[in-house]
Amino acid sequence: MDLEEVNRVYSILEEERRQIIYLEGNPITGRDYPPCLEQNTPKCEKCWFFDDNCRLRKSKRLREAVWEIIEPWVEQEKRRLKQKNKVKKAIEKELKAHGRELHYTILTKMLQERYPKLKVSEKGVLRILRSSSDTFEQLNPGVYRLASSTSTSQRD
Amino acid sequence: MYEALNLKEWPFRVTPDKEFGTIWAGRQKTKEHLERILRRMTLAPKSSLNLMWANFGMGKTHTLYHIEHLCKGKFPQLIPIYAVLPKQAKGFLDVYRAITAALPIDLLGERLAAVDRSSLGNDLRLHPLFAQNPDVVGALLATLNRDPIKLITAKQWLNAQAGLSRGDLSRIEVTRPIRTPEDAVNTLVVLTKLLTWGTQPFKKALIMVDEFQRIGELTPRLMRDINVGLHTYFNANSSGLELMLSFSFGRQDNVKFMLSEELRSRAEPQTISLDTLKDYEAIEFIHGLLAQFRLTETINYSTPFSLEAIQVIVKHIAQSKMLTPRRLMLYFNHVLQEWIIDHGMDGEVRVEDAYRYLSSPELGTLDIDTPEA
Numbered sequence: 001m002d003l004e005e006v007n008r009v010y011s012i013l014e015e016e017r018r019q020i021i022y023l024e025g026n027p028i029t030g031r032d033y034p035p036c037l038e039q040n041t042p043k044c045e046k047c048w049f050f051d052d053n054c055r056l057r058k059s060k061r062l063r064e065a066v067w068e069i070i071e072p073w074v075e076q077e078k079r080r081l082k083q084k085n086k087v088k089k090a091i092e093k094e095l096k097a098h099g100r101e102l103h104y105t106i107l108t109k110m111l112q113e114r115y116p117k118l119k120v121s122e123k124g125v126l127r128i129l130r131s132s133s134d135t136f137e138q139l140n141p142g143v144y145r146l147a148s149s150t151s152t153s154q155r156d
Numbered sequence: 157m158y159e160a161l162n163l164k165e166w167p168f169r170v171t172p173d174k175e176f177g178t179i180w181a182g183r184q185k186t187k188e189h190l191e192r193i194l195r196r197m198t199l200a201p202k203s204s205l206n207l208m209w210a211n212f213g214m215g216k217t218h219t220l221y222h223i224e225h226l227c228k229g230k231f232p233q234l235i236p237i238y239a240v241l242p243k244q245a246k247g248f249l250d251v252y253r254a255i256t257a258a259l260p261i262d263l264l265g266e267r268l269a270a271v272d273r274s275s276l277g278n279d280l281r282l283h284p285l286f287a288q289n290p291d292v293v294g295a296l297l298a299t300l301n302r303d304p305i306k307l308i309t310a311k312q313w314l315n316a317q318a319g320l321s322r323g324d325l326s327r328i329e330v331t332r333p334i335r336t337p338e339d340a341v342n343t344l345v346v347l348t349k350l351l352t353w354g355t356q357p358f359k360k361a362l363i364m365v366d367e368f369q370r371i372g373e374l375t376p377r378l379m380r381d382i383n384v385g386l387h388t389y390f391n392a393n394s395s396g397l398e399l400m401l402s403f404s405f406g407r408q409d410n411v412k413f414m415l416s417e418e419l420r421s422r423a424e425p426q427t428i429s430l431d432t433l434k435d436y437e438a439i440e441f442i443h444g445l446l447a448q449f450r451l452t453e454t455i456n457y458s459t460p461f462s463l464e465a466i467q468v469i470v471k472h473i474a475q476s477k478m479l480t481p482r483r484l485m486l487y488f489n490h491v492l493q494e495w496i497i498d499h500g501m502d503g504e505v506r507v508e509d510a511y512r513y514l515s516s517p518e519l520g521t522l523d524i525d526t527p528e529a
Contacts, residue, residue, distance in 0.1 A: 099212060099406035103379075106372050106413050140244070143373045 019073045023066065026050065030073025037067045038074070083118070088128050090115050092135060092146065101145035104129055159451060160501035161460040167449045168489035170482055177221030179448050181481070182441030183433075190219070190428065194226055198233040201358045203397040205390055205423045209408045210430035213482030216404050219430060220364050223400075227362060234362040234398065235260070235351055241367045247378050248385025249316055252340035255363060256314050259347060265300045267350050268293070285349055288342040288392075292350070294329035314347075316340060337385045345392040352396040360396050368401040371414050383416035390422060433479040438470045441484060460492065460501070465510040472514045490519070 020027050026049050028034070034049045036056055044057055056063050094110050095102065107129075108122045129136045129144045137147040157164055169176060180187050193206065210216035220238055227236040239254040273280050280297075281290035291313075298310035309324045316334035325333065334343055352359045371379055390399055403411050408429060412420060433441060443457050443466075458466050469487055473479055494513040495505045 097407045098410055100369060100372070100404075102372050103374060103376075105376050109413050110410065140373065142375065 019070075021066065021069060024050070024055070028066065028070060030070055030075075030077035033070055033074065037063055037070065084128060087111070087115075087118055087120055087124065088132055088135065090118060090120075091125065091128060095136070095144070095146045101139050101143050103142050104144060105142070107144070157451070158501065162451050162454055163446070163449045163460070164451050165449050167445050168485045168492070170485050170489070172215075172217035172221060174221050174224075176218065177225040179445070180222055181444035181448060182437060183444075184440075186219075186428075186430065190223065191226065191230070193426070193428065194223065194231045194234065197360060197362065197398045198231055201360065201395040203360075203390065203393050203395055203399070205419065206398065206400040206428065207411060207423050208400060208402040208428040208430075209411055210402070210404050211406060211432050211478070211480070212404065213478075213480030214404075214430035214432065215481045216402050216430060217366055218481070219428070220366055220400075220402060223362070223364065233357065233359050235263070235359055237361060237363045239363065239365050241365055241370045243370055243373075245370065245374065245378065245382065247381040248337040249334075249340050251365065251382055251385060252334075252337075252344055253315050253317075254365070255344060256316070256347065259314075259351070261296075261299050261311070261314075264296055264347060264350055267353050268296045269300070271350075271353060285353060286346055289339070289346050291330035291332070292343060292346045296350075298328035314343070316343075337381060341385055341388050341392065344389055348389075348393050348397055358396070360398050362398040362400065364400040364402065366402050367404070369403040369405050369414060372405075372410075379414075380416070383419055387416065387418040387422065390419075433481070433484075435470055435474055435479065438474070438479040438484055439466055441481060442466050442470070442488060459504060461488075461505040461510075462507065464507045465491075465505045468507050468510040469514065472510075487514070 020029050022028070028037075028049075034047050034056055035043045036047065044054065047054075050056065056066070090111055091107060094107060094114070104126045105122055108120055108125045111118060111120045111125065126142070129138070133147070135147055136144045138144055158166065197204065208216065208219070210219070224236040224238055227234040237255065237258045237260070239251075239258045242250050242254060245251065268280070271280060271283060271285065273283065280286065280293045283293075286293050295310040295313050298306040299314075301307060301310075306328055309320065310328045312320060313325070313328060313330055313333065316339070318333075320333050325331065334340055348361050348363075351361045371382055374382070386399070390397065401415075403414065408427075408431075411427075415423070442461075446459070446461075447457055461469075469491060470479065470484070473483055473487055477483060491505060491510055491513045495509050499509075
């Protein structure tokens with residue numbers, strides 16, 4: 001891509017800030033981006049970003065340019081999600097083995113001792129507990145147990 | 157009485173019952189271990205902290221009731237006090253309330269009356285025993301009084317209940333209410349010392365705090381408050397105190413997360429553990445249980461079940477679930493009741509009966525290994 005082309009492409013990008021770029025007013029992030037960017041083939045039937053006049057659809061170079069910007073964000077997001085899933089699984093395992101509700105600070109201590117590589121913090125554990133109401137159920141402020149759908153099979 | 161079954165009482169109960177504390181079924185090694193620990197407690201006056209862990213449905217509370225029973229018979233040197241950590245405790249004051257509510261007030265009154273006051277101008281408050289909270293004297297004297305208002309007020313004061321007026325306090329001759337964890341620790345220290353004061357041979361207060369795993373649901377601040385209160389209390393009683401904290405959850409090594417470093421370092425190295433039963437232990441448990449309810453000695457120790465029926469029921473449970481005393485009670489209770497409805501009380505529960513009453517696919521679907529199960 002020559003300089004002129006780059007300038008043309010980037011002029012379409014209205015804003016780039018805090019790992020968000022806006023393409024024709026639509027936000028694109030490392031977590032939420034049109035599928036055509038990653039594989040560089042238009043998958044428009046699954047896309048919820050743009051209509052038939054989509055510029056990404058029309059320009060392979062534009063797709064490449066945008067992907068070049070967001071790819072590190074996507075990788076970062078994948079790493080974050082992977083870490084979150086590992087911590088979530090570890091929390092699930094601890095709650096299942098314990099069999100009772102626990103305060104998130106105690107859970108954090110258990111994880112810190114038994115899974116030192118996860119490097120969890122109290123805030124991080126609480127965030128995961130709060131954001132996974134399908135798996136964890138809050139009984140009192142800060143006190144969680146496995147949601148009943150998860151725990152019925154526990155230890156049987 | 158169930159004469160036809162050769163049972164003096166219905167043997168299967170699923171909730172802890174103090175009257176059942178006399179019963180110990182099977183688990184001979186655990187019984188020996190318990191008695192050994194109680195014996196050790198009576199060897200020397202020094203205080204110790206004991207930890208008990210039990211898996212779900214393993215009869216932790218029943219075991220504490222049984223310890224209470226043993227103290228009243230085989231180990232009279234130990235004065236058992238059974239308390240329960242309340243749900244959502246608000247700090248050490250709630251632990252204090254749970255313990256004082258279980259204290260034998262009459263015995264404390266007797267001990268108070270026996271304290272020599274001749275050199276104190278008859279004022280017990282000056283006795284060094286009460287140095288940490290002389291108000292205890294006023295409250296205990298009020299419990300000896302026949303005036304019901306004084307008695308109730310004294311009990312309210314001892315229980316650190318809020319709302320006592322100045323008039324109430326002066327009625328029982330105490331200067332101020334118990335408000336802070338420090339007040340609670342000081343009062344508890346005095347009460348514990350009084351309980352064993354001047355006893356020959358020495359006696360010890362065995363304070364059992366059940367459901368201590370509930371501390372794991374508290375904020376770090378409340379957890380610290382309870383841990384600090386307990387270890388301060390323990391430190392202030394270098395002799396005459398046996399503190400036993402009981403925990404129930406699925407993993408024994410989680411106990412350490414519930415206790416502060418100070419308490420952990422004071423705990424006896426040997427804990428009491430009640431883990432799930434193996435098949436043969438479950439069969440022994442049922443035999444042992446039935447044996448303790450016999451009206452007359454019998455060579456058939458399985459009655460009213462056949463030996464094979466017992467094996468079938470145990471095997472049935474073990475196929476899908478953990479074997480626990482609570483679960484054994486539930487299933488054997490179910491089979492025996494159904495059998496009596498269909499057959500009356502004559503004969504014995506046979507293998508085919510066991511299969512029949514266990515065959516319902518609905519049976520035990522709600523029975524899972526959780527605290528509420």
